[in-house]
Amino acid sequence: MLVFLARRVVAGIVLTVVVSAVTFTLIYSDGERIARLILGPDADQAAVVQRAQELGLNEPLIVQFFVWFGNLLHGDLGRSLSDHRPVIETLLSRVPVTLALVGFTLLVTLVFAVVIGLYSAYKGGWVDSGLRTFGVFGFATPHFLIAIGLVVLFALNLKLLPATGYIPPTRSLGGWMLSLVLPVTALAVGTIASASQQVRGAVMDVMKQDYIRTLRSRGIPLSAVYLRHALKNASAPGLTTLGMQFVGLLGGAVVIEQVFALPGIGSLVIASALKSDIPVIMGTVLFLVVVVVIVNIVVDLAIAWANPKSRA
């Protein structure tokens, strides 16, 4: 298991460095462009060249990358071109929002997908058909449409939940939970729809296995067979799907954070891309790559735990 873990970690580090290098090359290839973004469009060319030199943007790209990487090892991702705050500080202020959004969405997805998937497989018939139809609609409907529908119903008409905004848990735990209810729901509908179908399919496959028949022949109740045996053996494809869902959710968070005015990584991505705030874009990409790598390692470990054969 340790060798398995070490292999995954090394592969993750290599992937992070490669993606960082490629991204760095793409966005730092024109140093004077960056200097002009800082100084403004009508700045003198001489001032632009001077600023590029001051920032080391005239150095060969490989040198710049190693300087950036060296600073990264010291926890320094540079400063934003727009608000001059350290990028690491900006990221740290945004990460909890996105992690809360995505984390709760995953949790909700996990619970509902297992319940719906199992129930669908167990019941069959019109219940299964109905839940599968919901799955198709849920998967096909864009996050933002669901978000707007939820806001119109629960915020504007029923006035039960806030339409926008984010309250840090340190200020108000209740306010924090309330501010996440609609965004999490908007994001979770699609993932529940998709993951529940995966669980249903995997459970139905497992239920066709010979050992399930053996278990039934021993008189073990059907519900126990589903919950204790089929679910565990169907968990590998479910966990893989969940890992992929996490990556997809980070993309979905970009839209949802905008619609609900949440100050997370998603809204930071859009704002920094529109402003061409290069250091923030670079820092955000790095953060996303690291998160994806970590999630994949965790999913791989979970699958390996559930199914030892997969450790090879």
Add this chain to the structure above:
Amino acid sequence: MKHRKRIVTALAAASVAALALSGCTPTDEPGTDAEQTLTLAVSSDSLWGFVRTDIGTQVHQSSAYWMPLYDTIVKITPDLEILPNLATKWEYNDDLTVLTLTLRDDVKFTDGTPLDAEAVVKNLLTFRDGGGGEVTQAASSIADAVAEDATTVVVTLKQADPAILPAMAASLGAVFLPADIANPDKDKSVVPVGSGPYILDDANTTPGSVYTYVRNKDYWDPASYPFDKLVLRPMADTAARMNALKAGEVDGAMVPAANAADIEASGLTLNSGIANWAGLHLIDRGGTLVPALANVKVRQAINMVFDRESLVKNLFQGYGVANNQVFREGSAAYVASEKDTYPFDIEAAKKLMAEAGYADGFDMKIPAITGNHDVIMPIIKQQLGEIGIRLTVDSFQLGDYFNEVFAKKYPLVFVNLPSFDDWRDVKGMVTPTALWNVFKTEDPVLDGYIEAARTSAGDEQKAAFQNIGQYLIDNAWYAPWATPHVLYGTDSAITAELSPGQVEPLIWDIKPAK
């Protein structure tokens, strides 16, 4: 039966939990506290980090974030009247090249440092030498600034500049702590030090989400700022802004024309103002990139392929006025007798193209902002295609777009340029050194009119502005479509007035409704 009982119990528990959570306030309730709170949605996030360091990057900062913290030298009303603020009075010499400001003697920064003439001078000169940006442009006429004594600043201008005082009511007039200017690496996480009516409530501020300001208890003019607390919530997304406004989570928000009817139907108030002129800016009118544009008949033909009334109705949802001039109706440079010049007439435009020797048209490129210009570009392409102009659209992110434009890579651009007052408009886009006179086109005749407008007043100045307006129409420097209205939605708790050129009201133009 047992199961049903459990379900009922679970539902009851969930309901109690929901009700308990509902008791928690998700956001600051606007305008309802005993202490008056003003909550506004702002269409962009704060860019400054609140401490002025790199002047060249301060171009597009929304005034909403800094105005509560930093006093300006003077104020300006929506009618463009200049009012005293830090400066209690001001006077020019005879040829309008020396401006003497007399400052209040009782203003201090929140750290106790006196706001005196030295501080004002340091700020003005820092802006002037800032290395780029619109603020530096505004300060470009300043030759020198000297503190004559603690309350007297003498500003010497390179030449008369009627725009200098209005600019001192905006970012050029913001007075920052001199020590902060001298220390660009100052930690931005500290609470900013200003002399304005509010101070930043750091404990209740979450960058990117909510910025809270509380009263500066030592402020010299509290009566002009009736709100005890100010909460700004950056919301770039239109849907978020509209939802927050309709849900009563904010008191005011900028409203796109497409959402105006919905906002009015929700019982909210729509305030309108004039911020921009919209249309094509034919920046390569000297023909550097596209020789055909040097021909005035080609530029006139371009003016005649756009149905302005239809554009106002469909593009701006009726919120605006069709206008063939860059100056708004009623301003000194607006030439009323020319309001019907260049009507929508494709055949006449084709004839002009033929007379200019371009019956078969020509090729041009135009830059576009990804996401912002998606609707407009196909219209421009189609209409210019009517007279044989083959347009290629190059798309850029916002940050790169302006660099591309000012690098003189494109012969024309679609613009929504600010419409302030006559002189600031002329200074911003007509004079040979204007930022938006991208190719620095000049003509001695026009220069004479500009000089007359700059150095005169009253009827003489108005006549000079009329000459400028007439020249620009005759020579088709631009192909304007309309003066669109900017719309700002407010709830019943407040009133707001929009100054020309502003897409959101200045903090002192927002008042409690009662």
